[in-house]
Structures are given as C-alpha cells and as structure tokens.
Amino acid sequence: MVGYLHNLSPIKTSQNKNQYFSLNFQTNSQVYRAVCFSPEKHSVLKRKLESSSPVKINRFQLKKNLKTEKEELILNKRTRIEDPDENEMDFDVQKIQEETVEAVDSSVEEIQDKQNSTLVNIAGRVLFNGTPETVEVRGKTLMKQEAMFTDNSGSLRLVLWEQDTRKMKSGQCYNLANVAIKEFNGTNYLTLTKYSNVTEATKLNITRHDEIPDNIQQVQVRFPPDGINFVQSYLSCNKCHSKVIDSDKKIIKCSECGLTQLKTKCRNKVMASILTITAKDTMSLNIFDDIIKQLYAIKRAQDPDFEKEFPDLNDDDITELILTVEATVVFKDKSAKEVIASV
Secondary structure, three states: OEEEEEOOOOOEEOOOOOEEEEEEEEOOOOEEEEEEOOHHHHHHHHHHHHOOOOEEEEOOEEEEOOOOOOEEEEEOOOOEEEOOOHHHOOOOOOOOOOOOOOOEEOOHHHHOOOOOOOEEEEEEEEEEOOOOEEEEEOOEEEEEEEEEEEEOOEEEEEEEEHHHHHOOOOOOEEEEEEEEEEEEOOEEEEEOOOOOEEEEOOOOOOOOOOOOOHHHOEEEEEEOOOEEEEEEEEEEOOOOOOEEOOOOOOEEEOOOOOOEEEHHHOEEEEEEEEEEEOOOOEEEEEEOHHHHHHHHHHHHHHOOOOOOOHHHOOHHHHHHHHHHOOEEEEEEOOOEEEEEEEO
C-alpha cells in the first residue's frame, strides 16, 4: 500500500506494557487509521511526515475495528517501510480534517453528570492547590499543577500540565473554551487540551467560596504494601525523559524526540506498581525513584550490614526493599507520590 502520513502520535504504553503509536494513512481512495507496535519505526515515519514524503508499506494487516466498524492498518516489526516508485504515486498529499466535537456551555454543577471526554466551555475562578510538582507519567517527567475551579454553582478539580501551568494565575477568573472532562475515582475533573482557549474574565464576579473536592484529599499508605504488581527498570532520554529502547549499541536514539546520545549517559530509572488493601478500597499505586531511594535510605539506617549501593540494586533487591521497609507514604489523588511522612 502506498500513501501519505498524517497525525502521528507520540509513542504510548498500553495496559499490557506494550509500546505503540497511531497515525493516519492517506491512500488515493481513502484514509485509514493505523496502529504500529514497532516503536523503532516512529522516527522513520516522523521524518516522512515532516517532509510530506510518500511511503510504501509491506507486510501489514488490515483488520476491522469492532467499535468503529472501520478497517485499520496494523503495523509490526515485520512491516517494511519503503520509498515507492514514481509510477506508483499518481496522487498528492491532501489535508485531512481532524474530527472535532463541539463544546457545550456548562457549569460546575452540570459537569458532575457529564460523560468522560466531553468538551465544555465554562467560566470561573482558578485557585492553585500548592506549587507545581514534577511527576512521572508513562516514562516521562512532566510538570503538573493541581488547582480548584469555582463558579457560582460549585467547585471541582482542575489539572494543568506542562505549558498550561503558565496560562493562568491563582485567584483570577477565566473563560475556558474547549476544555475536557476527565474522570478519576468516580469524580469528574477538568483539564486543558490542544484545542483549549484561555482568556481572562476581568468582569466575572464569583461570590461562592471554594470547596475542596473529596478526590484531591491526600491518602496515606502504610508500607510495606500488600503486594507488588511489577518492578520495572529502564533508561530515560536526557532531553525528554521518555523511556528509550535498550540495546547493545553504544549510541542510541530516542524514538520520541530524536535525540542521539551515549547509552552510558542515559539515566537509569526505576518504578514499581504496588497493591494496597484497605477496609474501603483496593488500590494499585505507582512509586518512582524518589520514594524508592527514601526506602533505601531507611534500610541503610536500620541495617548497617546492608552495604549495596542504590545503582547496583536489581529488580529482586528493589522488590525485597519495598516489601520489608516500614514507612508511611503520602499520595495525592491516589496516583501522584509525595514524600515519606513517617517511619
């Protein structure tokens, strides 16, 4: 099949820990959605997309999506990416209209009953909940700002990411257009998308006081946890902090941002998914380097004979560390870690 590429996504990780990315493939007769399970091909396809160059693909699957009833292209390691011959390309690249959903005007009270991923327009006051924090999301280090959004009907959680954290000031009122409703732990919250628009609302008068939603309260988890789902060690890119594919080569290239770097310069990171069971809930929580290093420091203080350095710990060592050290860890929103509160 020959065609042009559109809407290439970043590399993502599925719930089964498989890496993949998606794109649109424009042929002479139609546009297919494609899913590629070979992250090594991301950088090649990205160059083709940026140069609007045609692409020829071999050894792919054509499979019907049961939800959309549309045929999709499935690409994997066996799929070959080639340059087509001139006689195979008798059509030009076309602009593809992205599917858009019209946002609806809403209030905080109305948002509580709306479906996940609905787009809304809303006006109200923003109040930051503390300072921005750095969190690990799918192998990336991202800046996150928790906030409260209040109008005269109520308050709810607003989560800002990366450059969006600089678009507002705490205590001021804004008109938010095309913002998305997301759901966590049974409660809706707001977050910005690439289509969102933020304008200051200087004449807006919000008389209602801010109310702290239940879903941003802190949760204290006593360690050791009830179990560990998995422990994962990985190399991270020096530029974008994404997970890079480990290989035997001395020089590796990040498939996310394209940075070429020495393997020895990449940072070794570790994360673990733990299971904790309380009287009210069973939760799976992610912990990263900072928490694990604090557990390690407690272990060293309690056991002088434990002399192994942190960079030398393997997955079995980390598993034992998590399951033996006693501490209390404070989580926000049952997902973002904070600090070890007490021992």
